Amino acid sequence: MAEAKNWALFLDIDGTLLDLAAKPDLVVVPAELPGVLAALTAHLGGALALISGRTLSDIDWLFPGGGDAAGSHGAEWRRAGMVKASAAVGPELHALAAGAETLPGILVERKPLAVALHYRDAPQLAAQVRGLAHNAVAAAPVALRVLEGKSVIEVVPANADKGAAISRFMTCPPFAGRCPVFIGDDVTDESGFSAVNRLGGRSIHVGGNIDSVASRKIASPTAVRRWLAGVERKLRGHAHGQS
Numbered sequence: 001m002a003e004a005k006n007w008a009l010f011l012d013i014d015g016t017l018l019d020l021a022a023k024p025d026l027v028v029v030p031a032e033l034p035g036v037l038a039a040l041t042a043h044l045g046g047a048l049a050l051i052s053g054r055t056l057s058d059i060d061w062l063f064p065g066g067g068d069a070a071g072s073h074g075a076e077w078r079r080a081g082m083v084k085a086s087a088a089v090g091p092e093l094h095a096l097a098a099g100a101e102t103l104p105g106i107l108v109e110r111k112p113l114a115v116a117l118h119y120r121d122a123p124q125l126a127a128q129v130r131g132l133a134h135n136a137v138a139a140a141p142v143a144l145r146v147l148e149g150k151s152v153i154e155v156v157p158a159n160a161d162k163g164a165a166i167s168r169f170m171t172c173p174p175f176a177g178r179c180p181v182f183i184g185d186d187v188t189d190e191s192g193f194s195a196v197n198r199l200g201g202r203s204i205h206v207g208g209n210i211d212s213v214a215s216r217k218i219a220s221p222t223a224v225r226r227w228l229a230g231v232e233r234k235l236r237g238h239a240h241g242q243s
């Protein structure tokens with residue numbers, strides 16, 4: 001395994017960097033976390049990217065600065081301030097969102113390229129929501145797919161894929177030539193784990209309550225943050241000439 005100074009670090013947000021919350025806008029960014037991420041980014045020559053199901057604008061709300069990131073499960077991708085995005089989706093997702101909004105307890109998160117249907121407050125409606133999502137995909141004139149996460153069912157562009165997003169970063173400076181390390185917590189992160197496994201990197205699953213292709217496990221977001229702070233301290237010591 002490559003030394004930490006040669007890593008390219010890819011980090012999922014919800015359930016990995018941040019503890020899960022009852023609603024998407026109720027997450028808390030611990031005060032010390034942005035500083036740790038900024039320092040890690042500097043130590044790694046910029047080779048750190050956030051890889052999230054959240055939109056880029058949501059990522060920037062949580063972690064201001066416009067850093068490298070893939071949003072909407074890879075449908076949006078930004079490196080060095082330049083954004084690439086999948087083709088915009090049409091009325092089929094608006095109709096799905098409007099339909100789901102009539103279901104009591106379902107929280108609809110409208111994204112520019114996707115829609116997320118949260119059933120955390122109404123788990124008994126999961127099957128119904130799943131049906132709506134699959135019907136929307138089947139009826140859509142564009143290629144979409146259903147992604148399931150923690151208490152959420154999302155419809156995203158068919159080519160939205162965290163593994164593809166990470167692989168794309170790995171072809172570009174400052175990521176290219178480094179050893180990819182990806183930490184994620186959900187089924188939607190499995191494509192990312194597969195990508196870094198293929199590239200000879202390290203895949204780390206948070207929680208460990210699902211079958212995962214990740215090669216390692218870490219207990220919780222708290223443990224992730226502690227581990228990242230430790231890596232940062234080690235790299236800082238390295239930069240200052242300590243062994």
Ligand SMILES: O=P(O)(O)OC[C@H]1O[C@H](O[C@H]2O[C@H](CO)[C@@H](O)[C@H](O)[C@H]2O)[C@H](O)[C@@H](O)[C@@H]1O
Nearest residue numbers: 013014020021022023024052053054150151152
């Ligand atoms: O890929 P991620 O960074 O893990 O983002 C996945 C989804 O995260 C958010 O939903 C999840 O977190 C919420 C806050 O903790 C929680 O209330 C919800 O039940 C989870 O599914 C976000 O709202 C989604 O857009 C992301 O796709």
Ligand SMILES: [Mg+2]
Nearest residue numbers: 012014015185
């Ligand atoms: Mg997550």
